[in-house]
Amino acid sequence: MDSSGSHPAWRPEEPWPATFAVPLSVDAPFEADAFLAGLAGALEASIEVLEFLPSADERSPWSVVVRIPGRGAPVVVSLERTKRMDEVPPAIAGRVAASRFTLIVESLLESEDPRLDWAKLVGIATAHDASIAVLDASTGRWFDGPEIDGDLLDAELGPPEDVLWRVQAVSTSEDLDQGTVWLYTRGLLRCGLPELELLEVPGASAPAASRILDALAALLLEDGPPPPEVPYSIGPGIDIALIPWREAIEALDPESLGDDADRAALSQETPNPLQARRAAVCDIEPKGSFKKIWTWPADAVAHFSRPDASIYRSDAATARSSAIARRSWNRAVEARASTGEGLVLLAGVPLGADADGRIEHAWVQVDSTTAHGGTGLMLRNAMDGRAAGTSVEFKAADIDGWRLVRGDVAIGPEDRVDPMTFAAEGGTGPSA
Known part of the structure; x- marks a missing residue:
């Protein structure tokens, strides 16, 4: 988001950088040239070195400013001795505590698409083979290896906006x-x-x-x-x-x-x-x-507060969730068909746009499916006048989400629960 066109009340008084810390499982420091060579190989591109910054003391072996192809803002990459870190997830806490050195990556996010640029910086920060996880210092959130290699750096999807x-x-x-x-x-x-x-x-x-x-x-x-x-x-x-x-x-x-x-x-x-x-x-x-x-x-x-509330979603969020939902829709349909009563399948479908072009997204309770879509009943009134309970026909290619619900427990395409397992085990998963 380019802030130059926003109201003066909202323009940041100064640029705020994005900073990432990546604890490494290495016993000794390594040279900056070695890291940059590995980074160039991972990116399949040449890295331009702009400046080597002086090291303050032995706790910071090196710091270098580089330019990455496809990014306008320079990137500062530093190697430091690992400091105490808070809110570390239990699954990686032991490895992080044992880490002796940490890579620090800092840069300004590109305003045109900060979400995809965030992913580029995470890719740079985790280019070393000994990376344990990445800490986004601005938010305090940790991301482990499986998340980084899977959802966050998926070439088609990109990371979710809420990173x-x-x-x-x-x-x-x-x-x-x-x-x-x-x-x-x-x-x-x-x-x-x-x-x-x-x-x-x-x-x-x-x-x-x-x-x-x-x-x-x-x-x-x-x-x-x-x-x-x-x-x-x-x-x-x-x-x-x-x-x-x-x-x-x-x-x-x-x-x-x-x-x-x-x-x-x-x-x-x-x-x-x-x-x-x-x-x-x-x-x-x-x-x-x-x-x-x-x-x-x-x-x-x-x-x-309503679980079926109709809300507006950004284009990026809709495109990403739609792609994930479509990938796994057939699996959700198969799970619903594999069990008896009690397992409800909901489909998120676009209903239409308002005068400003915003798309209304709503949930329908699926009552039949075909190879290419299905039909279902709307759970709430729509802004175009259609009442809750109205039958809606939808195409599988248009869905932007799905939920399998049993009682007060539900899963969706972005939950790490297999739909068939959820159906077979009687509905153990994230809360609705």
């Missing part, structure tokens, strides 16, 4: 039913977007609020953020407004988190991303007669 950000939540109470939650994204600044946040959300509504931030972030990567206070649609009849965070916290309840002091306390980074360009997601109508008081979008959160 670019992470939703974090902090609460005023250990009991979510009693306190409020402040939710915010980490990672969008490096994409040329403001970070997003929701303030004073009741704890019980936090999961739905998190889904709003995920959906909105994906849409803004393609559309760019609207000007402050201008309604922006995230689903049929579901609008929100973006408000600069300093304006949104003016009437913040003292018992809720999110004021300036909280932001200073929660991040020790310089500059502090919690005090940078950020947009609070609010209801489109402020409260108050004499002074605007912006509040969290209760109607939108209620809409997103």
Whole structure:
């Protein structure tokens, strides 16, 4: 997302780099030339060395600035002694703890398509054969070898959009039913977007609020953020407004988190991303007669709390999920046919576009299938007037998702559960 055309309230004050740390299973440091030769072989391209940076001490054997074909921004690659790392997944914690050296890769994301450029940088960072996993420092997320070699660097699909950000939540109470939650994204600044946040959300509504931030972030990567206070649609009849965070916290309840002091306390980074360009997601109508008081979008959160809620999706997300769903659709159909009653197959299908060209995506409960598609009943009313329960005919080539559901348990094409195994074992998988 190129921020140059966005409203001044949302333009980052300075570029935010993407940084990746890759702990290695090597006993001794190696030369930069050796790594660059291996990288050139992996990329099947020549690497231009722009500058060797001086090493601060023995904890940083080398650092080099290079240019990669197909990327405008230079890339800084460094070898450092491994430092203590937090939130390491248990499956790789032992290997990471034993690592003696770590590769650090840093660059600005290309604004035209930050998702695919993120994948390029991960490919550079993990080019060494001794790579254990990669830590995205901007989001704090870890990705292990199977994820990197499979989904993330799939040449046809590219990585999912949500690798670019992470939703974090902090609460005023250990009991979510009693306190409020402040939710915010980490990672969008490096994409040329403001970070997003929701303030004073009741704890019980936090999961739905998190889904709003995920959906909105994906849409803004393609559309760019609207000007402050201008309604922006995230689903049929579901609008929100973006408000600069300093304006949104003016009437913040003292018992809720999110004021300036909280932001200073929660991040020790310089500059502090919690005090940078950020947009609070609010209801489109402020409260108050004499002074605007912006509040969290209760109607939108209620809409997103429904498991079958119709929402708008970005073109990239639709294309990726559609490709994955189509790859495994026949397997899902086979699983449904292999068992008796109790296993429900849902298909995600595009229903049509609104006046702005946004496609409405909805779920239908499949009642029959053919070699090329099937029919099913709509689970909710559509914006074109069709009511829930209306029979819809669809083509397998058009589906953008599927779900196998038994009771309160469901799986989809992006879950690492084989549909036939799910059907045979009585429905053990991710929660619906």
